[in-house]
Amino acid sequence: MKYIHIEIVDAEPTTASHSTEKITEGDEGMLVTSKSGYKHFVPKKVFERRYLPIIPNPKLTKSDVSVSQDMVDRFISDIDPTTLRGKTTLVRCRLVNGFEINETSTCVDKANYDQSVGCSVCMERIGNKIWDYLGFLLATAVHGFERPMMSSKISETEK
DSSP, X not given: OOOOOOOOOEEEEEEOSXXXXXXXXXXXXXXXXXXXXXXXXXXXXXXXXXXXXXXXXXXXXXXXXXXXHHHXXXXXXXXXXEEETTTEEEXXXXXXXXXXXXXXXXXXXXXXXXXXXXXXXXXXXXXXXXXXXXXXXXXXXXXXXOSOOOXXXXXXXXX
């Protein structure tokens, strides 16, 4: 069986202190510490692919565990706008994890079409989705999977 593991960890730059099959002593990487206190070395390239930095939202002062605009912006890998039929903007946005979000914006009259306006509308919608997705990811990292997976029946207290 396969599992998805998501948690918030602390990490600090370090070098490997011993060699293994995949790690050579002196390799650059991160010393990762989980909530349980478990520590392990993660090579730099692996760390960069597997760990998302939490960049605090400067507008929030009570917690450093939040989604920020910087996190949303950094989660975008590639933006590909296209004009369809002279009045519709389609924006395909690829995220750093390979997931893609597509949004469209259409004007009523071709004479008023401006791709940059269409892109702005689409990117605002895409940004809102990324906020939601990162919020979901962060909530999972903070709280884990505290409840059993929902069954097909809703419990009496949730009706």
